[in-house]
Amino acid sequence: MGTLRVNLNERSYDIVNEAGVLHQCGAYIAPLLRGKRCFMVSDTNVAPLYGDTVLHSLADAGLEATLLTIPAGERSKTPEMLAWLWEQMAQSGATRTDTVIALGGGVVGDLAGFAAATMLRGVDFIQMPTTLLAQVDSSVGGKVAVDLVAGKNLAGAFYQPKLVLMDPETLTTLPDRVFSDGMAEVIKYGCIWDEALFAKLERLGSRPAVMGEITDITTACCDIKRQVVEQDELDLGIRMILNFGHTLGHVYEKAYHYETYTHGEAVAAGMVAAAKLGQKLGHTPAGTDERIAALLAAFGLPTAIEADRTVCETVLGLDKKNQGKTIHFIFLERLGKALPVAMDRAALLAQL
Ligand code: NAD
Ligand code: GLY
Numbered sequence: 001m002g003t004l005r006v007n008l009n010e011r012s013y014d015i016v017n018e019a020g021v022l023h024q025c026g027a028y029i030a031p032l033l034r035g036k037r038c039f040m041v042s043d044t045n046v047a048p049l050y051g052d053t054v055l056h057s058l059a060d061a062g063l064e065a066t067l068l069t070i071p072a073g074e075r076s077k078t079p080e081m082l083a084w085l086w087e088q089m090a091q092s093g094a095t096r097t098d099t100v101i102a103l104g105g106g107v108v109g110d111l112a113g114f115a116a117a118t119m120l121r122g123v124d125f126i127q128m129p130t131t132l133l134a135q136v137d138s139s140v141g142g143k144v145a146v147d148l149v150a151g152k153n154l155a156g157a158f159y160q161p162k163l164v165l166m167d168p169e170t171l172t173t174l175p176d177r178v179f180s181d182g183m184a185e186v187i188k189y190g191c192i193w194d195e196a197l198f199a200k201l202e203r204l205g206s207r208p209a210v211m212g213e214i215t216d217i218t219t220a221c222c223d224i225k226r227q228v229v230e231q232d233e234l235d236l237g238i239r240m241i242l243n244f245g246h247t248l249g250h251v252y253e254k255a256y257h258y259e260t261y262t263h264g265e266a267v268a269a270g271m272v273a274a275a276k277l278g279q280k281l282g283h284t285p286a287g288t289d290e291r292i293a294a295l296l297a298a299f300g301l302p303t304a305i306e307a308d309r310t311v312c313e314t315v316l317g318l319d320k321k322n323q324g325k326t327i328h329f330i331f332l333e334r335l336g337k338a339l340p341v342a343m344d345r346a347a348l349l350a351q352l
Pocket of ligand 1: 140142173
């Protein structure tokens with residue numbers, strides 16, 4: 001078991017990571033709530049697998065929970081689905097002492113979190129992440145959002161949960177591709193912060209081996225994210241290092257209309273490209289790209305993706321980290337240490 005405390009003054013919360021915790025979630029959640037009523041948001045894949053376990057545990061703890069199930073997948077992370085959640089809660093007579101619980105991957109967490117942030121100007125929120133990506137990244141740090149036609153995550157908020165409760169056993173039912181998607185983010189933490197984690201992943205080299213040490217690995221990732229978020233909750237500085245591989249990753253996702261490559265696959269190729277560029281510009285030691293590529297390949301992730309130059313220009317122009325003509329690109333000073341560099345956007349494009 002690993003329990004971490006995210007220290008954000010009055011917005012502080014625990015991350016509990018424990019095998020089997022889903023069966024006891026009510027006992028963790030009930031003492032934190034202002035009222036007895038919860039709206040549990042889940043999706044059409046996760047609700048049939050884990051919904052009853054959670055609902056039983058909540059009922060055993062004296063809580064009344066209403067299950068709101070959304071269709072699985074990124075297409076549900078929309079303003080329309082957000083409005084559907086608002087309506088469902090309003091029609092059930094929601095009050096400010098109610099709580100929203102997200103049981104699912106990053107889509108459920110981001111959408112339910114934004115619903116919690118906005119319902120009645122804010123009700124309490126609890127994250128119960130069930131994908132690897134959600135356990136190591138999206139459930140921690142308070143970014144909640146929906147996608148717009150103009151781009152992903154363009155409408156959102158910073159809204160910290162009251163608790164993150166994760167059960168590593170939920171990862172056993174993930175399809176391989178979804179597991180690998182999360183591995184891209186796990187590998188990212190090794191790249192930007194923790195060379196020992198990177199080396200451990202190299203040694204493990206497969207999903208079954210990683211699952212043998214999964215609680216330690218996901219706790220290590222959450223601890224890195226905790227430290228970053230504690231320093232920069234509102235993403236104005238160091239938090240940008242979590243974007244390693246993401247700037248070009250977004251280019252690849254967009255170039256293939258978000259259909260061919262998953263987010264993790266695009267980020268994987270983006271990390272290798274960022275390492276190569278860092279080597280070319282003298283920021284990153286030679287051979288870093290090869291080590292990253294070998295580790296990604298071991299987990300079935302792509303190490304290079306072609307993208308059209310026009311898409312590159314468009315996406316780099318829209319990057320949320322832009323300030324005027326400057327873009328903050330995340331390089332590696334070495335494996336285990338990120339190096340943000342402010343670059344002229346045109347100069348960056350010329351190098352790609
Ligand atoms: P997801 O929520 O779509 O889950 C992936 C798939 O796995 C879905 O089909 C889901 O139904 C299924 N699934 C979930 N848990 C399962 C389980 N235990 N067993 C079997 N199937 C299961 O995707 P994701 O990769 O978890 O999250 C991606 C989303 O997260 C994106 O929208 C991205 O923008 C967002 N994100 C947010 C942050 C943040 O800081 N808020 C960070 C990274 C990513
Ligand atoms: N996923 C990046 C962040 O939380 O900042």
